[in-house]
Amino acid sequence: MALDRYGQFKPVGPTESLREKSAQLARMCPFSPHARNEDAIAAERFSEAPERDGRLGHYETAYVGAVREAGFRGSGSSGGMVTWVAAELLRLGLVDGVAHVAPSAGSGFFRYTISRTAEALHEGAKSRYYPVELSGVLDKIRRVPGRYAVVGVPCFIKAIHLQRETDPVLAERISYTLGLFCGHMKSARLVESFAWQMDTAVEAVERPEFRIKGPERPANWYTAHLTLRSGDTRQKDWFYLADGDWGAGFFQNSACNWCDDVLAETADIAFGDAWVEPYSSDWRGTNVVVIRDRLLRDVVGRAIADERLDLRTVDADYIANTQAAGLRQRREGLGYRLTWRRGGLRPRKRVEPSTDLPIDRKFIYRLRYGISAWSHRMFSLARHLAQPKLYLSWARMSLGLYQGLAYGRGRAGALARRLRLTDRND
Ligand SMILES: Cc1cc2nc3c(=O)[nH]c(=O)nc-3n(C[C@H](O)[C@H](O)[C@H](O)COP(=O)(O)OP(=O)(O)OC[C@H]3O[C@@H](n4cnc5c(N)ncnc54)[C@H](O)[C@@H]3O)c2cc1C
Structure with missing residues (x-):
């Protein structure tokens, strides 16, 4: 994997070698129409979980809240739950190492690393909206025996399960997967x-x-x-x-246009931000957590009883509501995108193609798609010409249009209202 001219990871190598590997890649790539989908993977892994929801997947229980134990919430991006669960797995001896993303001294600002102590885990706390790749850390897991947990966005966790199907060493060594809810991935x-x-x-x-x-x-x-x-x-x-x-959608990876998993449905436990009041306004940060693995359910349950975690049980609607925008983009929006002509691209998704949505939503999905595609090109041109203004003027204009349509904001909003494209008035 190497960064391309837009600052996104792509597979590289001699064409023959990629072609030789293509059958294997087709089964492993999380976006491949030939790979098993999230439903199939999750049904196998969590068939005994009592709850099932079209947006959350299979699950044991779901919570909103944060870490009460000192040192986690303050240093986490949200309520500190990811770092806490990872540290607890180490403390209980359930894993020997945790693969997660931390600041890097080499090229690129962040990379996957393996932490074996709580201190090292804390170094890597916080969300990194920055491209990273998994192959290096998976090689390390293959080389060094032990049990590991891996933290990742939904497509990375899916990729790990697809790899585990044909790689017995990874299947044995990766004991837990910790998923991050995901809106989309950004470029460098x-x-x-x-x-x-x-x-x-x-x-x-x-x-x-x-x-x-x-x-x-x-x-x-x-x-x-x-x-x-x-x-x-x-x-x-x-x-x-x-x-x-x-x-x-500025700098969004184009693969994210074809993703239908917001809540890391194949992960043993998944974490997001509680984007609903009163938590959106609470500066300390608050998690929503979906637990799919039974042992992790018990670990978290015990910590709540011991007052190390401050979590309250919530239902599927509550969790889905915290991710309403992401789910709209990946369900209604994806269904609409699937009706477009896409050249040779034939994604197979769990969402049916549909044009049955209001006109303003269609405009918003079109505009968002255009902004993500053109942000890469406009930035690349501005960078090449050493003219930041070129990109920044385009970005401000695009943002004005988007916010006019999406929120009815500014002059673009007034025009959209006059054209009856929106009745929003922010
Ligand atoms: C690209 C991206 C998009 C996201 N989109 C959403 C969203 O739409 N809705 C939502 O509710 N939440 C989203 N999240 C998750 C959210 O930002 C928080 O990471 C999550 O709520 C956990 O917070 P925390 O305080 O519990 O984690 P912390 O205690 O801060 O720990 C974060 C952990 O995640 C690891 N990590 C950080 N970045 C990455 C990465 N890129 N890849 C793999 N591991 C990483 C860190 O190494 C650390 O172990 C997104 C995260 C990312 C990286």
């Missing part, structure tokens, strides 16, 4: 764009952070923070960035 250019918008160059950046917490801002008010090699720091709220509206 997001950080470069942030740097441009904070009057610096990406080469000057030592460490980017995508979300920082503070009592002065609600949890859903993301703030990007850059630590420069000089020791200086820069920060800006996403709200003021030309590409800082997550829903508009």
Whole structure:
């Protein structure tokens, strides 16, 4: 895997070798129409789970809340539950190492690494909206005997299960999968764009952070923070960035257009942010958690009883409501995208193609698709010409259009209302 000119990972190698491997790749790639889908994988793994929901998949129980034990919530992006569960698996001796994403000193800002202590896990806490790849860490797991947990976004967790089907060593050694709910993955250019918008160059950046917490801002008010090699720091709220509206889809990986798994349905346990009030406004960050593995259900249940975790049971509708926008994009939006002409691409999804949706939703899905595709090209051109303004002006215009349609905001919103494309008035 190597980063392409748009800052996204792609498989590389001599064409013959890729062609030779293509049958194997077709079974392993999480987006391949020839690979087993999430329903098939989850039915096999969690057939005994008492609950089943079309949006959450199979599950034992679901919670909203955060870690009460000191040191986790403050350093996590949300309620600190991912790092806590990973640390608890190590503490109980259920695994010897946890593969997760941490800051990297080499090329790229972040990479998969294996942590074997709670301290090392803490180093890697926080969400990284940055491309990473799994092959290096899977090789390490093959080389070094032990039991491992792997943290990943839904397509990575699915890829691991597909690999485990033909790789007995990985099947034996990967004991737990910890999934992150996922809206979409970004390219490496997001950080470069942030740097441009904070009057610096990406080469000057030592460490980017995508979300920082503070009592002065609600949890859903993301703030990007850059630590420069000089020791200086820069920060800006996403709200003021030309590409800082997550829903508009800037720098989205094109594969995400064809994904129908928001809640990591094949993971033993999955975590997201509680994007509903009162939690969206609570600056400390709050998780939603879906547990599919029975032993993990008991581990978490015991910790709640011991007051180490502050979690409350919730139902499927509650969880789905926290991810309403992501589920719309991956269900209604995906159904609509499946009706488009896509050249040779023939995704096989769990969603039926459908054009049965309001006109404003169609416009929003078209615009979002266009913004993600063109953000890569416009940024690449601006970078090549060393003209950041070229990209930033295009991004601001696109954002204005998107927010006009999606929220009825600004002049584009007034026009959309006049054309009866929306009745929203933000
Ligand atoms: C690309 C992406 C998109 C997301 N989209 C959504 C969404 O739409 N809705 C939602 O509710 N939540 C989403 N999340 C998850 C959310 O950002 C939090 O990661 C989650 O709520 C866990 O928070 P926490 O405080 O429990 O985790 P923390 O205690 O902060 O730990 C986070 C753990 O995740 C690992 N990690 C971070 N980034 C990555 C990565 N890229 N790949 C693999 N492991 C990683 C870290 O190494 C760490 O172990 C997304 C995360 C990512 C990476």
